[in-house]
Amino acid sequence: MSAATRTQSSRRTGRSANIFRGSALIVCGLLGACSSGSSGPAPTPMGHTYISTGVQGTPIPGGGPLTLTFEDGRVSADSGCNSSSGAVTLDGSVLRVSQLATTMMACVGDKSGADGWQTALLQSAPKWSLSGSTLTLTGHDVTVTLRDKRVVRPDLPLTGTAWVVTTLLRKEGQVRSQALDAARPTLTISPSGQVTGSAGCNRMTGAADIAGSEVTFHLGTTRMMCAQDVMQVEQQVLEALDGTTEATVDSDALTIRNRANGAGLILRSE
Numbered sequence: 001m002s003a004a005t006r007t008q009s010s011r012r013t014g015r016s017a018n019i020f021r022g023s024a025l026i027v028c029g030l031l032g033a034c035s036s037g038s039s040g041p042a043p044t045p046m047g048h049t050y051i052s053t054g055v056q057g058t059p060i061p062g063g064g065p066l067t068l069t070f071e072d073g074r075v076s077a078d079s080g081c082n083s084s085s086g087a088v089t090l091d092g093s094v095l096r097v098s099q100l101a102t103t104m105m106a107c108v109g110d111k112s113g114a115d116g117w118q119t120a121l122l123q124s125a126p127k128w129s130l131s132g133s134t135l136t137l138t139g140h141d142v143t144v145t146l147r148d149k150r151v152v153r154p155d156l157p158l159t160g161t162a163w164v165v166t167t168l169l170r171k172e173g174q175v176r177s178q179a180l181d182a183a184r185p186t187l188t189i190s191p192s193g194q195v196t197g198s199a200g201c202n203r204m205t206g207a208a209d210i211a212g213s214e215v216t217f218h219l220g221t222t223r224m225m226c227a228q229d230v231m232q233v234e235q236q237v238l239e240a241l242d243g244t245t246e247a248t249v250d251s252d253a254l255t256i257r258n259r260a261n262g263a264g265l266i267l268r269s270e
Contacts, residue, residue: 012221015197045070045135046069046070046090048149048150049066049069049250050067050069050070050135050146050148051065051067051146051249052144052146053152054144055142056142056145058141060079060080061111061116062112064079064114065080066079066121067079067149068135074087077122079117079118080107080111081113082102082104082107082110082115082176083102083103084100084103084118084163086098086099086100090251093127094126094128095127095128095137096125096127099125100119100122105176120140121142122142123126124140126137126139134147134148134166135148150251152251153248155251157211157249158189158215158254159190160188160190160191161269162186162188162270163187163254163270164187164269165180165237166266167180168180168233168240169240169255169265169266170236179231179232180233181225183200183230183233183234185233185234186198189215191212193209193210194206194208194263197233199221199241200226200231201224201226202222203222203236204220204221204241205219205220206218206219213246213247214246215247215256217242219241219242236263239258239263239267240256240257240264241265242260243260244258244260246250246259253268254267255267
């Protein structure tokens with residue numbers, strides 16, 4: 001092969017290589033299938049709620065489960081008695097909680113130890129790891145496995161679900177008490193809008209007009225008298241269900257807020 005022929009062949013090979021590289025770049029751009037070698041930030045628990053599915057080591061007094069909610073740089077925790085919340089920092093593989101505040105409801109039986117267990121775990125600077133929907137926390141003497149709440153407990157329907165009131169929402173904050181636990185107010189809205197339940201002492205009946213998250217209640221009750229603390233719970237339940245409310249379901253929890261007076265309820269599925 002002559003020198004001129006070899007030169008022409010080399011030029012053709014170079015042009016073909018350039019065309020191939022250009023085509024590859026176009027395909028990468030169109031399909032987004034080529035990596036530059038950099039990756040986005042690693043996923044964290046922030047913005048999610050997790051429920052414990054397994055505990056190795058010291059068990060949760062009363063059985064739990066432990067529920068952790070990570071939102072806006074804070075963590076909220078509930079292990080079956082009082083709820084706690086505080087600032088949270090994800091320091092590498094270590095979860096650091098500070099300024100932890102806890103509600104002060106008295107709990108009976110084994111659940112009375114749940115608060116101490118919960119506080120000890122959160123303040124032990126546990127190591128954390130996240131794999132898909134599974135969060136693992138490892139403290140001094142316990143390893144807790146938690147799953148994303150939306151995986152473990154998908155949102156229940158507003159209608160057709162039997163709900164029980166667990167928390168009263170007041171302007172001063174959330175209220176949980178032994179009187180509320182004893183009264184155990186309930187609420188069920190049928191698919192046709194019929195309402196049944198108990199306000200704590202008296203039975204409730206009536207109807208609900210549902211328009212998206214807006215629920216307007218029209219209720220009546222029986223006229224029995226109960227202990228004073230139960231009647232106080234009933235008064236607050238009926239105040240929350242008086243007229244137009246905003247109702248939202250998150251997994252197995254229903255939150256109702258009265259638009260006129262600000263009173264509200266947190267209910268769980270039975």
